[in-house]
Amino acid sequence: MSNIFTSSIGKKLMMALLGIFLVLFLLVHLGVNLLILMDSRQAFNVAAHFMAHNIVIKVFEIFLFGGFILHIFYGLILQVKNWLSRPIGYNKTNNSQTSFFSKFMIHTAVIIFIFLTIHMIDFYFKSKFTNAVEIVNYNGKEYHDLAALVLQKFKMPAFVIGYILSFVFMSFHLLHGFQSAFQTLGINHKVYTPIIKKIGIICTLIITVGFTIIPLYVYFFK
Numbered sequence: 001m002s003n004i005f006t007s008s009i010g011k012k013l014m015m016a017l018l019g020i021f022l023v024l025f026l027l028v029h030l031g032v033n034l035l036i037l038m039d040s041r042q043a044f045n046v047a048a049h050f051m052a053h054n055i056v057i058k059v060f061e062i063f064l065f066g067g068f069i070l071h072i073f074y075g076l077i078l079q080v081k082n083w084l085s086r087p088i089g090y091n092k093t094n095n096s097q098t099s100f101f102s103k104f105m106i107h108t109a110v111i112i113f114i115f116l117t118i119h120m121i122d123f124y125f126k127s128k129f130t131n132a133v134e135i136v137n138y139n140g141k142e143y144h145d146l147a148a149l150v151l152q153k154f155k156m157p158a159f160v161i162g163y164i165l166s167f168v169f170m171s172f173h174l175l176h177g178f179q180s181a182f183q184t185l186g187i188n189h190k191v192y193t194p195i196i197k198k199i200g201i202i203c204t205l206i207i208t209v210g211f212t213i214i215p216l217y218v219y220f221f222k
């Protein structure tokens with residue numbers, strides 16, 4: 001039986017749709033995280049609380065984690081198939097069509113996966129399953145002081161460097177992934193394709209520069 005979950009093109013389509021969904025998540029996550037740059041920690045803590053407790057966002061979170069896992073799962077299957085079907089010596093010839101970043105998708109994916117695992121342990125699991133994050137009180141309501149945790153982490157040089165390097169590798173992944181996703185969806189057009197490529201570059205720049213500013217600002221100015 002060949003359908004969207006099992007056929008090769010089906011897996012590519014799923015990868016593309018999940019990838020676009022994850023880019024949208026990154027833009028929202030960045031928007032919330034930029035609040036950490038404000039003088040008071042309250043705005044970030046209240047926004048993070050809303051993101052963690054709102055019922056619509058909780059449902060979205062299930063899709064988000066499912067999306068990450070499926071994107072990784074399909075990516076691995078497609079990559080292994082690619083390796084197995086590649087004739088010996090192929091990579092030395094005729095790859096002029098392949099963009100520089102497309103050759104490193106699996107490598108940048110592994111780096112993002114390692115980053116995400118550490119990131120989840122440091123922030124998400126800590127706030128959800130331990131008492132390690134302090135509680136603050138605003139207008140009689142309790143909130144996790146996640147802002148304090150982020151500020152504490154980004155005072156450590158190793159953390160700042162590790163995060164920024166991860167964002168750079170993530171930008172390589174996004175640069176190719178974004179336009180490749182739309183190609184997989186069948187959008188290959190004289191006018192639209194260059195526009196999609198430009199939007200991909202702009203989104204990647206916003207995400208990479210936006211996320212990079214946060215550890216740098218906290219380390220030097222907070």
Ligand code: HEM
Pocket residue numbers: 026029033048049051052061112116119123124127128146150170211212214215
């Ligand atoms: C400066 C950069 C970043 C900061 C300060 C940051 C901060 C946080 C914090 C505090 C949480 C916990 C929220 C909670 O438990 O309520 C979180 C969760 C999460 N982060 Fe990040 N993050 C950053 C970058 C990233 C990047 C680049 C990715 C993806 C590649 C990412 C993916 C996630 C995911 C999947 C979650 C769990 C879902 C959620 O709570 O929304 N984060 N992040």
